[in-house]
Amino acid sequence: MKPLLALSALTAALFLASLLIGYSPIPLGTALAALFGAGDPLNAMVMQDIRLPRALLAALVGAALGMSGAAMQGFLRNPLAEPGLIGVSASAALGAVLALQTGLAAAYALALPLTALAFAFGAVLLVVLLAGPRGASLTLILAGIAISALAGALTSLTLNLSPNPYAASEIIFWMMGSVADRSMSHVWLAAPLILGGLGLLLTLRGGLDALTLGEDAAHSLGVSLGSIRTRLLIGSAAAIGAATAVTGAVGFVGLVVPHILRPLVGHMPSRLLPASALGGAAMLLAADIATRLILPERDLKLGVLMAIVGAPLFLHLIYKTRREIG
Protein backbone atom coordinates (compact mmCIF):
# COMPACT_ATOMS: atom_id res chain seq x y z
CA MET A 1 0.00 0.00 0.00
CA LYS A 2 3.03 2.26 0.34
CA PRO A 3 3.13 3.36 -3.31
CA LEU A 4 -0.52 4.41 -3.06
CA LEU A 5 0.17 6.58 -0.02
CA ALA A 6 3.15 8.21 -1.70
CA LEU A 7 1.14 8.81 -4.88
CA SER A 8 -1.73 10.31 -2.88
CA ALA A 9 0.67 12.69 -1.19
CA LEU A 10 2.25 13.63 -4.52
CA THR A 11 -1.14 14.26 -6.12
CA ALA A 12 -2.29 16.36 -3.19
CA ALA A 13 0.92 18.43 -3.29
CA LEU A 14 0.63 19.01 -7.03
CA PHE A 15 -3.06 19.90 -6.65
CA LEU A 16 -2.13 22.56 -4.13
CA ALA A 17 0.72 23.79 -6.33
CA SER A 18 -1.65 24.01 -9.29
CA LEU A 19 -3.95 26.24 -7.22
CA LEU A 20 -1.11 28.47 -6.06
CA ILE A 21 0.73 28.87 -9.37
CA GLY A 22 -1.09 31.10 -11.80
CA TYR A 23 -0.63 33.85 -14.33
CA SER A 24 -0.88 36.51 -11.63
CA PRO A 25 1.08 36.29 -8.41
CA ILE A 26 -1.23 36.00 -5.39
CA PRO A 27 0.59 35.62 -2.04
CA LEU A 28 0.28 32.15 -0.47
CA GLY A 29 -1.79 33.13 2.57
CA THR A 30 -4.09 35.41 0.56
CA ALA A 31 -4.62 32.68 -2.02
CA LEU A 32 -5.54 30.03 0.55
CA ALA A 33 -7.93 32.41 2.33
CA ALA A 34 -9.44 33.42 -1.01
CA LEU A 35 -10.02 29.77 -1.85
CA PHE A 36 -12.52 29.69 1.04
CA GLY A 37 -14.04 33.02 0.06
CA ALA A 38 -12.21 35.19 2.59
CA GLY A 39 -10.52 38.48 1.74
CA ASP A 40 -10.64 40.41 -1.52
CA PRO A 41 -13.62 39.21 -3.60
CA LEU A 42 -11.51 39.47 -6.78
CA ASN A 43 -8.96 37.02 -5.37
CA ALA A 44 -11.78 34.74 -4.26
CA MET A 45 -13.21 34.83 -7.76
CA VAL A 46 -9.87 33.91 -9.31
CA MET A 47 -9.21 31.10 -6.83
CA GLN A 48 -12.70 29.59 -6.74
CA ASP A 49 -13.90 30.10 -10.30
CA ILE A 50 -10.73 30.00 -12.40
CA ARG A 51 -7.97 28.07 -10.62
CA LEU A 52 -10.06 25.53 -8.67
CA PRO A 53 -11.95 24.13 -11.73
CA ARG A 54 -8.67 24.03 -13.64
CA ALA A 55 -6.91 21.97 -10.95
CA LEU A 56 -9.96 19.73 -10.40
CA LEU A 57 -10.26 18.99 -14.11
CA ALA A 58 -6.55 18.27 -14.50
CA ALA A 59 -6.75 15.78 -11.62
CA LEU A 60 -10.00 14.14 -12.81
CA VAL A 61 -8.95 13.86 -16.44
CA GLY A 62 -5.52 12.54 -15.48
CA ALA A 63 -7.14 9.91 -13.24
CA ALA A 64 -9.56 8.92 -16.02
CA LEU A 65 -6.80 8.51 -18.60
CA GLY A 66 -4.35 6.81 -16.25
CA MET A 67 -6.78 4.20 -14.94
CA SER A 68 -8.38 3.55 -18.34
CA GLY A 69 -4.93 2.94 -19.81
CA ALA A 70 -4.05 0.50 -17.01
CA ALA A 71 -7.39 -1.34 -17.38
CA MET A 72 -7.09 -1.66 -21.17
CA GLN A 73 -3.53 -2.87 -20.89
CA GLY A 74 -4.59 -5.38 -18.23
CA PHE A 75 -7.45 -6.73 -20.32
CA LEU A 76 -5.58 -6.89 -23.63
CA ARG A 77 -2.35 -7.87 -21.87
CA ASN A 78 -0.53 -5.41 -24.09
CA PRO A 79 1.39 -2.39 -22.77
CA LEU A 80 0.65 -0.43 -25.95
CA ALA A 81 -3.11 -0.17 -25.35
CA GLU A 82 -3.72 3.49 -24.51
CA PRO A 83 -6.85 5.60 -25.06
CA GLY A 84 -5.01 8.18 -27.16
CA LEU A 85 -3.06 5.76 -29.32
CA ILE A 86 -5.96 3.44 -30.11
CA GLY A 87 -8.21 6.30 -31.18
CA VAL A 88 -10.63 6.35 -28.24
CA SER A 89 -9.80 9.93 -27.22
CA ALA A 90 -10.00 11.15 -30.83
CA SER A 91 -13.41 9.49 -31.22
CA ALA A 92 -14.64 11.04 -27.98
CA ALA A 93 -13.45 14.43 -29.24
CA LEU A 94 -15.39 13.91 -32.47
CA GLY A 95 -18.52 13.11 -30.45
CA ALA A 96 -18.05 16.25 -28.35
CA VAL A 97 -17.51 18.45 -31.41
CA LEU A 98 -20.61 17.04 -33.08
CA ALA A 99 -22.70 17.62 -29.95
CA LEU A 100 -21.46 21.23 -29.76
CA GLN A 101 -21.76 22.12 -33.43
CA THR A 102 -25.20 20.57 -33.94
CA GLY A 103 -26.52 22.59 -31.03
CA LEU A 104 -27.40 19.44 -29.09
CA ALA A 105 -25.10 20.43 -26.22
CA ALA A 106 -26.69 23.89 -26.01
CA ALA A 107 -30.19 22.41 -25.79
CA TYR A 108 -29.26 19.71 -23.30
CA ALA A 109 -25.99 20.15 -21.42
CA LEU A 110 -25.50 16.45 -20.65
CA ALA A 111 -25.55 15.70 -24.38
CA LEU A 112 -21.92 16.87 -24.55
CA PRO A 113 -20.32 14.20 -22.30
CA LEU A 114 -22.89 11.56 -23.33
CA THR A 115 -22.22 11.92 -27.06
CA ALA A 116 -18.48 11.82 -26.37
CA LEU A 117 -19.10 8.71 -24.25
CA ALA A 118 -21.05 7.03 -27.07
CA PHE A 119 -18.27 7.71 -29.59
CA ALA A 120 -15.59 6.56 -27.14
CA PHE A 121 -17.61 3.38 -26.52
CA GLY A 122 -17.79 2.70 -30.25
CA ALA A 123 -14.04 3.11 -30.60
CA VAL A 124 -13.14 0.86 -27.62
CA LEU A 125 -15.60 -1.75 -28.84
CA LEU A 126 -14.10 -1.70 -32.34
CA VAL A 127 -10.55 -1.98 -31.03
CA VAL A 128 -11.34 -4.76 -28.54
CA LEU A 129 -13.21 -6.75 -31.19
CA LEU A 130 -10.46 -6.24 -33.78
CA ALA A 131 -7.55 -6.98 -31.46
CA GLY A 132 -9.22 -10.03 -29.86
CA PRO A 133 -8.73 -11.12 -26.27
CA ARG A 134 -4.99 -11.57 -26.76
CA GLY A 135 -4.61 -7.95 -27.86
CA ALA A 136 -2.20 -8.45 -30.78
CA SER A 137 0.03 -5.37 -31.01
CA LEU A 138 -0.06 -5.02 -34.77
CA THR A 139 -3.86 -5.04 -34.97
CA LEU A 140 -4.09 -2.74 -31.98
CA ILE A 141 -1.76 -0.10 -33.43
CA LEU A 142 -3.08 -0.28 -36.98
CA ALA A 143 -6.69 -0.08 -35.82
CA GLY A 144 -5.68 2.84 -33.60
CA ILE A 145 -4.07 4.70 -36.50
CA ALA A 146 -7.14 4.20 -38.68
CA ILE A 147 -9.64 5.23 -36.00
CA SER A 148 -7.57 8.26 -34.90
CA ALA A 149 -7.11 9.44 -38.49
CA LEU A 150 -10.78 9.11 -39.34
CA ALA A 151 -12.01 10.74 -36.12
CA GLY A 152 -9.44 13.56 -36.42
CA ALA A 153 -10.37 14.24 -40.04
CA LEU A 154 -14.09 14.33 -39.26
CA THR A 155 -13.45 16.66 -36.30
CA SER A 156 -11.51 19.03 -38.58
CA LEU A 157 -14.21 18.84 -41.23
CA THR A 158 -16.98 19.62 -38.74
CA LEU A 159 -15.10 22.62 -37.34
CA ASN A 160 -14.16 23.90 -40.79
CA LEU A 161 -17.84 23.88 -41.78
CA SER A 162 -18.86 25.94 -38.75
CA PRO A 163 -20.16 29.46 -39.45
CA ASN A 164 -18.09 30.70 -36.50
CA PRO A 165 -14.71 31.73 -37.97
CA TYR A 166 -12.97 30.84 -34.71
CA ALA A 167 -14.18 27.24 -34.70
CA ALA A 168 -11.40 26.05 -37.02
CA SER A 169 -8.79 27.39 -34.61
CA GLU A 170 -9.92 24.95 -31.93
CA ILE A 171 -8.96 21.86 -33.92
CA ILE A 172 -5.68 21.97 -32.01
CA PHE A 173 -7.57 22.05 -28.70
CA TRP A 174 -9.51 18.90 -29.53
CA MET A 175 -6.37 17.10 -30.69
CA MET A 176 -4.00 18.28 -27.95
CA GLY A 177 -6.20 19.09 -24.96
CA SER A 178 -6.12 21.89 -22.39
CA VAL A 179 -7.72 22.69 -19.04
CA ALA A 180 -7.18 26.45 -19.36
CA ASP A 181 -10.12 28.72 -18.49
CA ARG A 182 -12.62 25.92 -17.96
CA SER A 183 -15.30 26.70 -15.37
CA MET A 184 -17.00 24.84 -12.53
CA SER A 185 -19.87 24.00 -14.88
CA HIS A 186 -17.42 21.86 -16.88
CA VAL A 187 -16.39 20.11 -13.67
CA TRP A 188 -20.03 19.34 -12.75
CA LEU A 189 -20.64 18.08 -16.26
CA ALA A 190 -17.69 15.71 -16.39
CA ALA A 191 -17.04 14.66 -12.77
CA PRO A 192 -20.05 12.32 -12.20
CA LEU A 193 -19.38 10.34 -15.39
CA ILE A 194 -15.63 10.20 -14.81
CA LEU A 195 -16.05 9.05 -11.21
CA GLY A 196 -18.73 6.54 -12.22
CA GLY A 197 -16.48 5.16 -14.95
CA LEU A 198 -13.53 4.90 -12.57
CA GLY A 199 -15.71 3.13 -10.00
CA LEU A 200 -16.75 0.57 -12.61
CA LEU A 201 -13.14 0.04 -13.71
CA LEU A 202 -12.14 -0.58 -10.07
CA THR A 203 -14.48 -3.60 -10.00
CA LEU A 204 -12.20 -5.20 -12.61
CA ARG A 205 -9.32 -5.59 -10.15
CA GLY A 206 -9.83 -9.26 -9.26
CA GLY A 207 -10.74 -10.26 -12.80
CA LEU A 208 -7.68 -8.62 -14.32
CA ASP A 209 -5.41 -10.28 -11.73
CA ALA A 210 -6.86 -13.66 -12.67
CA LEU A 211 -6.45 -12.85 -16.35
CA THR A 212 -2.68 -12.48 -15.91
CA LEU A 213 -2.63 -16.27 -15.43
CA GLY A 214 -4.21 -16.78 -18.85
CA GLU A 215 -7.80 -17.03 -20.08
CA ASP A 216 -8.25 -20.69 -19.18
CA ALA A 217 -6.92 -20.23 -15.65
CA ALA A 218 -9.09 -17.16 -15.25
CA HIS A 219 -12.11 -19.06 -16.48
CA SER A 220 -11.46 -21.89 -14.02
CA LEU A 221 -11.29 -19.27 -11.25
CA GLY A 222 -14.84 -18.30 -12.16
CA VAL A 223 -13.93 -15.10 -14.02
CA SER A 224 -16.17 -14.28 -16.96
CA LEU A 225 -14.27 -12.66 -19.81
CA GLY A 226 -17.51 -11.28 -21.24
CA SER A 227 -18.41 -9.52 -17.99
CA ILE A 228 -14.92 -8.03 -17.69
CA ARG A 229 -15.09 -6.81 -21.26
CA THR A 230 -18.51 -5.16 -20.79
CA ARG A 231 -17.41 -3.35 -17.65
CA LEU A 232 -14.14 -2.28 -19.30
CA LEU A 233 -16.00 -0.91 -22.31
CA ILE A 234 -18.56 1.05 -20.30
CA GLY A 235 -16.14 2.20 -17.59
CA SER A 236 -13.39 3.43 -19.89
CA ALA A 237 -15.84 4.99 -22.36
CA ALA A 238 -17.53 6.93 -19.54
CA ALA A 239 -14.25 8.12 -18.04
CA ILE A 240 -12.53 9.02 -21.32
CA GLY A 241 -15.67 10.33 -23.01
CA ALA A 242 -16.52 12.73 -20.19
CA ALA A 243 -12.88 13.79 -19.75
CA THR A 244 -12.35 14.46 -23.45
CA ALA A 245 -15.66 16.31 -23.80
CA VAL A 246 -14.42 19.12 -21.55
CA THR A 247 -10.65 19.14 -22.07
CA GLY A 248 -9.99 17.69 -25.53
CA ALA A 249 -7.87 14.63 -26.25
CA VAL A 250 -4.78 14.42 -24.07
CA GLY A 251 -2.54 11.63 -25.29
CA PHE A 252 0.07 9.35 -23.73
CA VAL A 253 -1.07 9.67 -20.06
CA GLY A 254 -2.53 6.16 -20.15
CA LEU A 255 0.69 4.84 -21.67
CA VAL A 256 3.30 6.55 -19.54
CA VAL A 257 1.70 6.30 -16.11
CA PRO A 258 1.00 2.52 -15.94
CA HIS A 259 4.41 1.88 -17.49
CA ILE A 260 6.19 3.81 -14.73
CA LEU A 261 4.05 2.42 -11.91
CA ARG A 262 3.86 -1.25 -12.94
CA PRO A 263 7.19 -2.30 -11.32
CA LEU A 264 6.33 -0.28 -8.18
CA VAL A 265 3.10 -2.20 -7.53
CA GLY A 266 4.54 -5.64 -8.28
CA HIS A 267 2.90 -5.96 -11.73
CA MET A 268 -0.50 -6.61 -10.16
CA PRO A 269 -3.39 -5.07 -12.17
CA SER A 270 -5.47 -4.87 -8.98
CA ARG A 271 -2.95 -2.47 -7.47
CA LEU A 272 -2.01 -0.83 -10.75
CA LEU A 273 -5.56 0.48 -11.35
CA PRO A 274 -5.84 2.83 -8.34
CA ALA A 275 -2.13 3.69 -8.57
CA SER A 276 -2.53 4.70 -12.23
CA ALA A 277 -5.50 6.91 -11.38
CA LEU A 278 -3.42 8.79 -8.82
CA GLY A 279 -0.36 8.78 -11.05
CA GLY A 280 -2.38 10.10 -14.00
CA ALA A 281 -3.81 12.89 -11.87
CA ALA A 282 -0.33 13.82 -10.64
CA MET A 283 1.11 13.73 -14.15
CA LEU A 284 -1.59 15.93 -15.67
CA LEU A 285 -1.42 18.40 -12.78
CA ALA A 286 2.35 18.61 -13.27
CA ALA A 287 1.95 19.05 -17.04
CA ASP A 288 -0.63 21.79 -16.53
CA ILE A 289 1.65 23.59 -14.06
CA ALA A 290 4.42 23.34 -16.68
CA THR A 291 2.20 24.94 -19.37
CA ARG A 292 1.82 27.95 -17.10
CA LEU A 293 5.49 28.17 -16.17
CA ILE A 294 7.09 27.58 -19.58
CA LEU A 295 5.01 29.76 -21.90
CA PRO A 296 2.48 31.51 -19.66
CA GLU A 297 0.81 33.60 -22.34
CA ARG A 298 0.66 31.07 -25.14
CA ASP A 299 -1.94 28.58 -23.85
CA LEU A 300 0.47 25.71 -24.40
CA LYS A 301 -1.53 22.51 -24.90
CA LEU A 302 -1.26 19.59 -22.46
CA GLY A 303 -0.92 17.12 -25.32
CA VAL A 304 2.27 18.85 -26.47
CA LEU A 305 4.00 18.22 -23.14
CA MET A 306 2.59 14.70 -22.83
CA ALA A 307 3.81 13.81 -26.33
CA ILE A 308 7.32 15.07 -25.55
CA VAL A 309 7.40 12.72 -22.55
CA GLY A 310 5.27 9.95 -24.00
CA ALA A 311 6.38 9.51 -27.60
CA PRO A 312 9.97 8.41 -26.79
CA LEU A 313 8.56 5.93 -24.27
CA PHE A 314 6.14 4.66 -26.91
CA LEU A 315 9.04 4.09 -29.30
CA HIS A 316 10.89 2.28 -26.54
CA LEU A 317 7.90 0.00 -25.92
CA ILE A 318 7.57 -0.74 -29.64
CA TYR A 319 11.28 -1.59 -29.69
CA LYS A 320 10.77 -3.99 -26.79
CA THR A 321 7.76 -5.69 -28.36
CA ARG A 322 9.11 -5.59 -31.93
CA ARG A 323 9.58 -9.34 -32.08
CA GLU A 324 5.88 -9.86 -31.57
CA ILE A 325 5.05 -7.20 -34.19
CA GLY A 326 7.48 -8.90 -36.57
Add this chain to the structure above:
Amino acid sequence: MFVAVASFVRAETPVRVVSVNVCTDQLLQLLAQPAQIASLSPLARDPRSSKLAQEAGAYPQNDGKAESIALQEPDLIVTGLYTAKATTEMLRSLGHRVEIFPPAYSLDEARDAIARMGGLLGPEAQSRADSLLAAFDSRLEALKATPGPRPRVAFYYALGNTAGSKSLAGDMMAAAGLTNIAIELNRPYGGALPLEQLILTDPDLILTGQPYDAPARATDLLDHPVLKATGTLREIKSGASWLCGTPFVLDAVEELVTLRLDWSARQ
Protein backbone atom coordinates in the same frame (compact mmCIF):
# COMPACT_ATOMS: atom_id res chain seq x y z
CA MET B 1 -3.45 71.77 -73.59
CA PHE B 2 -6.60 71.84 -71.47
CA VAL B 3 -8.09 69.07 -73.61
CA ALA B 4 -4.94 67.03 -73.19
CA VAL B 5 -5.08 67.31 -69.42
CA ALA B 6 -8.76 66.33 -69.41
CA SER B 7 -8.13 63.24 -71.47
CA PHE B 8 -5.15 62.43 -69.28
CA VAL B 9 -7.35 62.59 -66.18
CA ARG B 10 -9.98 60.42 -67.85
CA ALA B 11 -7.37 57.82 -68.73
CA GLU B 12 -6.21 57.79 -65.10
CA THR B 13 -9.73 57.33 -63.75
CA PRO B 14 -10.26 53.59 -63.47
CA VAL B 15 -13.49 52.30 -64.94
CA ARG B 16 -13.48 48.67 -63.79
CA VAL B 17 -12.40 48.35 -60.16
CA VAL B 18 -12.30 45.02 -58.34
CA SER B 19 -12.03 44.77 -54.55
CA VAL B 20 -10.71 41.61 -52.87
CA ASN B 21 -10.94 42.74 -49.25
CA VAL B 22 -13.91 43.64 -47.07
CA CYS B 23 -12.36 46.98 -46.02
CA THR B 24 -11.60 48.12 -49.55
CA ASP B 25 -15.12 46.91 -50.48
CA GLN B 26 -16.65 49.47 -48.16
CA LEU B 27 -14.34 52.33 -49.17
CA LEU B 28 -15.14 51.57 -52.80
CA GLN B 29 -18.89 51.52 -52.12
CA LEU B 30 -18.64 54.85 -50.32
CA LEU B 31 -16.51 56.68 -52.86
CA ALA B 32 -16.77 55.14 -56.36
CA GLN B 33 -19.44 55.70 -58.97
CA PRO B 34 -21.60 52.56 -58.97
CA ALA B 35 -20.59 51.93 -62.59
CA GLN B 36 -16.91 51.89 -61.62
CA ILE B 37 -17.33 48.85 -59.35
CA ALA B 38 -16.71 45.64 -61.30
CA SER B 39 -17.00 43.31 -58.32
CA LEU B 40 -16.67 43.10 -54.53
CA SER B 41 -15.10 40.48 -52.25
CA PRO B 42 -16.97 37.42 -50.94
CA LEU B 43 -17.33 39.04 -47.49
CA ALA B 44 -18.95 42.21 -48.87
CA ARG B 45 -22.46 40.82 -48.25
CA ASP B 46 -21.71 39.51 -44.75
CA PRO B 47 -23.39 41.82 -42.22
CA ARG B 48 -20.95 40.72 -39.49
CA SER B 49 -18.01 41.99 -41.54
CA SER B 50 -19.32 44.88 -43.62
CA LYS B 51 -21.43 47.89 -42.69
CA LEU B 52 -22.59 48.07 -46.31
CA ALA B 53 -23.56 44.40 -46.64
CA GLN B 54 -27.11 45.19 -47.74
CA GLU B 55 -26.00 47.69 -50.40
CA ALA B 56 -23.35 45.24 -51.62
CA GLY B 57 -26.16 43.06 -52.98
CA ALA B 58 -26.40 45.44 -55.94
CA TYR B 59 -22.89 44.60 -57.16
CA PRO B 60 -21.37 41.44 -58.63
CA GLN B 61 -19.31 39.36 -56.22
CA ASN B 62 -15.94 37.80 -56.99
CA ASP B 63 -14.59 34.64 -55.38
CA GLY B 64 -11.25 36.19 -54.43
CA LYS B 65 -9.33 33.89 -56.80
CA ALA B 66 -6.78 35.28 -59.26
CA GLU B 67 -8.23 33.35 -62.19
CA SER B 68 -11.75 34.77 -62.09
CA ILE B 69 -10.55 38.27 -61.17
CA ALA B 70 -8.20 38.40 -64.17
CA LEU B 71 -11.08 37.33 -66.41
CA GLN B 72 -13.06 40.40 -65.27
CA GLU B 73 -10.35 42.56 -66.92
CA PRO B 74 -10.13 45.13 -64.12
CA ASP B 75 -8.01 48.27 -64.59
CA LEU B 76 -7.59 48.60 -60.81
CA ILE B 77 -7.60 45.98 -58.07
CA VAL B 78 -7.81 47.14 -54.44
CA THR B 79 -7.02 44.78 -51.60
CA GLY B 80 -5.76 44.49 -48.03
CA LEU B 81 -2.26 43.66 -46.89
CA TYR B 82 -3.06 40.23 -45.50
CA THR B 83 -5.65 39.16 -48.06
CA ALA B 84 -4.39 36.11 -49.98
CA LYS B 85 -0.88 37.34 -50.78
CA ALA B 86 -0.37 34.71 -53.47
CA THR B 87 -3.45 36.03 -55.29
CA THR B 88 -2.14 39.59 -55.17
CA GLU B 89 1.27 38.57 -56.50
CA MET B 90 -0.29 36.51 -59.28
CA LEU B 91 -2.48 39.42 -60.40
CA ARG B 92 0.53 41.76 -60.35
CA SER B 93 2.58 39.35 -62.43
CA LEU B 94 -0.28 39.23 -64.93
CA GLY B 95 0.24 42.98 -65.39
CA HIS B 96 -2.69 44.27 -63.33
CA ARG B 97 -2.53 47.40 -61.24
CA VAL B 98 -2.96 46.33 -57.60
CA GLU B 99 -3.27 48.88 -54.80
CA ILE B 100 -2.79 47.50 -51.28
CA PHE B 101 -4.51 49.10 -48.30
CA PRO B 102 -2.80 48.03 -45.07
CA PRO B 103 -5.12 47.71 -42.06
CA ALA B 104 -5.67 51.00 -40.21
CA TYR B 105 -4.05 50.99 -36.76
CA SER B 106 -5.40 54.40 -35.76
CA LEU B 107 -8.11 56.87 -36.61
CA ASP B 108 -5.52 58.93 -38.52
CA GLU B 109 -4.68 55.94 -40.66
CA ALA B 110 -8.39 55.41 -41.28
CA ARG B 111 -8.55 59.03 -42.53
CA ASP B 112 -5.54 58.40 -44.77
CA ALA B 113 -7.17 55.33 -46.30
CA ILE B 114 -10.32 57.28 -47.15
CA ALA B 115 -8.29 60.08 -48.76
CA ARG B 116 -6.12 57.61 -50.68
CA MET B 117 -9.07 55.67 -52.08
CA GLY B 118 -10.62 58.98 -53.19
CA GLY B 119 -7.42 59.90 -55.00
CA LEU B 120 -7.29 56.56 -56.80
CA LEU B 121 -10.83 56.67 -58.12
CA GLY B 122 -10.79 60.02 -59.92
CA PRO B 123 -11.85 63.62 -59.29
CA GLU B 124 -15.48 62.93 -58.37
CA ALA B 125 -14.47 60.33 -55.80
CA GLN B 126 -11.81 62.77 -54.59
CA SER B 127 -14.36 65.46 -53.81
CA ARG B 128 -16.67 62.88 -52.20
CA ALA B 129 -13.74 61.80 -50.01
CA ASP B 130 -13.04 65.42 -49.06
CA SER B 131 -16.58 66.03 -47.86
CA LEU B 132 -16.65 62.64 -46.05
CA LEU B 133 -13.45 63.59 -44.25
CA ALA B 134 -14.74 67.00 -43.27
CA ALA B 135 -17.84 65.37 -41.76
CA PHE B 136 -15.60 62.73 -40.13
CA ASP B 137 -13.42 65.37 -38.48
CA SER B 138 -16.27 67.43 -37.08
CA ARG B 139 -18.10 64.33 -35.78
CA LEU B 140 -14.92 63.04 -34.15
CA GLU B 141 -14.33 66.44 -32.51
CA ALA B 142 -17.85 66.42 -31.10
CA LEU B 143 -17.46 62.85 -29.77
CA LYS B 144 -14.09 63.63 -28.20
CA ALA B 145 -15.60 66.68 -26.49
CA THR B 146 -18.24 64.63 -24.64
CA PRO B 147 -17.62 65.36 -20.92
CA GLY B 148 -17.66 62.91 -18.02
CA PRO B 149 -15.35 60.59 -16.07
CA ARG B 150 -13.05 58.14 -17.86
CA PRO B 151 -13.62 54.51 -16.74
CA ARG B 152 -10.88 51.87 -16.96
CA VAL B 153 -11.93 49.50 -19.70
CA ALA B 154 -10.78 46.18 -21.14
CA PHE B 155 -11.75 45.23 -24.66
CA TYR B 156 -11.76 41.43 -24.45
CA TYR B 157 -12.44 39.34 -27.52
CA ALA B 158 -12.07 35.84 -28.93
CA LEU B 159 -9.20 33.64 -27.72
CA GLY B 160 -8.80 35.83 -24.63
CA ASN B 161 -7.18 38.65 -26.59
CA THR B 162 -7.32 42.24 -25.46
CA ALA B 163 -7.04 45.34 -27.63
CA GLY B 164 -3.77 47.21 -27.21
CA SER B 165 -3.51 50.98 -27.01
CA LYS B 166 -1.63 51.13 -30.33
CA SER B 167 -4.43 49.66 -32.41
CA LEU B 168 -7.50 51.02 -34.17
CA ALA B 169 -9.68 49.71 -31.33
CA GLY B 170 -7.35 51.29 -28.76
CA ASP B 171 -7.47 54.63 -30.59
CA MET B 172 -11.27 54.43 -30.78
CA MET B 173 -11.47 53.74 -27.04
CA ALA B 174 -9.23 56.75 -26.32
CA ALA B 175 -11.37 58.97 -28.58
CA ALA B 176 -14.49 57.83 -26.69
CA GLY B 177 -12.95 58.87 -23.36
CA LEU B 178 -12.18 55.35 -22.10
CA THR B 179 -8.92 54.42 -20.38
CA ASN B 180 -7.66 51.17 -21.88
CA ILE B 181 -6.30 48.79 -19.22
CA ALA B 182 -3.76 47.64 -21.82
CA ILE B 183 -1.86 50.83 -20.98
CA GLU B 184 -1.46 50.02 -17.26
CA LEU B 185 -0.66 46.40 -18.15
CA ASN B 186 2.00 47.75 -20.52
CA ARG B 187 0.63 45.93 -23.56
CA PRO B 188 0.63 48.53 -26.34
CA TYR B 189 -0.13 45.85 -28.92
CA GLY B 190 -2.67 43.88 -26.87
CA GLY B 191 -2.55 40.13 -27.28
CA ALA B 192 -3.65 37.20 -25.13
CA LEU B 193 -4.57 38.23 -21.60
CA PRO B 194 -5.14 35.37 -19.13
CA LEU B 195 -8.62 35.51 -17.64
CA GLU B 196 -7.33 35.70 -14.06
CA GLN B 197 -5.12 38.67 -14.90
CA LEU B 198 -8.09 40.44 -16.44
CA ILE B 199 -10.18 39.81 -13.32
CA LEU B 200 -7.43 40.98 -10.96
CA THR B 201 -6.93 44.19 -12.96
CA ASP B 202 -10.53 44.94 -11.95
CA PRO B 203 -11.65 47.07 -14.91
CA ASP B 204 -14.77 49.25 -14.62
CA LEU B 205 -16.09 47.82 -17.88
CA ILE B 206 -15.26 44.72 -19.94
CA LEU B 207 -16.34 45.03 -23.56
CA THR B 208 -16.92 41.95 -25.73
CA GLY B 209 -18.17 41.35 -29.24
CA GLN B 210 -21.53 39.84 -30.14
CA PRO B 211 -21.68 36.05 -29.94
CA TYR B 212 -21.73 33.92 -33.06
CA ASP B 213 -24.53 31.49 -33.86
CA ALA B 214 -22.23 28.48 -33.67
CA PRO B 215 -20.07 27.66 -30.66
CA ALA B 216 -16.28 27.77 -30.61
CA ARG B 217 -13.99 27.46 -27.64
CA ALA B 218 -12.35 30.72 -28.71
CA THR B 219 -15.59 32.64 -28.17
CA ASP B 220 -17.00 30.44 -25.36
CA LEU B 221 -14.44 32.05 -23.07
CA LEU B 222 -16.57 35.20 -23.17
CA ASP B 223 -19.38 33.17 -21.53
CA HIS B 224 -17.17 32.19 -18.59
CA PRO B 225 -19.21 32.59 -15.38
CA VAL B 226 -16.45 34.72 -13.87
CA LEU B 227 -16.89 37.40 -16.53
CA LYS B 228 -20.64 37.50 -15.90
CA ALA B 229 -20.06 37.62 -12.14
CA THR B 230 -17.98 40.79 -12.39
CA GLY B 231 -21.10 42.66 -13.52
CA THR B 232 -18.96 44.82 -15.77
CA LEU B 233 -19.53 42.92 -19.00
CA ARG B 234 -20.96 44.91 -21.92
CA GLU B 235 -21.64 43.59 -25.38
CA ILE B 236 -20.56 45.74 -28.32
CA LYS B 237 -23.26 45.81 -30.98
CA SER B 238 -21.35 47.69 -33.67
CA GLY B 239 -19.03 44.78 -34.52
CA ALA B 240 -18.65 45.44 -38.25
CA SER B 241 -17.73 49.08 -37.59
CA TRP B 242 -14.59 48.01 -35.73
CA LEU B 243 -13.02 45.93 -38.45
CA CYS B 244 -11.99 48.49 -41.03
CA GLY B 245 -10.68 52.03 -41.25
CA THR B 246 -13.87 53.51 -42.71
CA PRO B 247 -15.99 56.46 -41.53
CA PHE B 248 -18.15 53.87 -39.74
CA VAL B 249 -15.56 53.64 -36.96
CA LEU B 250 -17.23 56.74 -35.57
CA ASP B 251 -20.47 54.75 -35.11
CA ALA B 252 -18.45 52.47 -32.86
CA VAL B 253 -16.88 55.44 -31.05
CA GLU B 254 -20.38 56.81 -30.51
CA GLU B 255 -21.51 53.47 -29.04
CA LEU B 256 -18.52 53.61 -26.69
CA VAL B 257 -19.40 57.16 -25.62
CA THR B 258 -22.97 56.00 -24.90
CA LEU B 259 -21.61 53.09 -22.84
CA ARG B 260 -19.37 55.47 -20.93
CA LEU B 261 -22.20 57.88 -20.15
CA ASP B 262 -24.42 54.97 -19.11
CA TRP B 263 -21.66 53.72 -16.82
CA SER B 264 -21.07 57.10 -15.18
CA ALA B 265 -24.83 57.57 -14.67
CA ARG B 266 -24.84 54.31 -12.64
CA GLN B 267 -21.98 55.34 -10.38
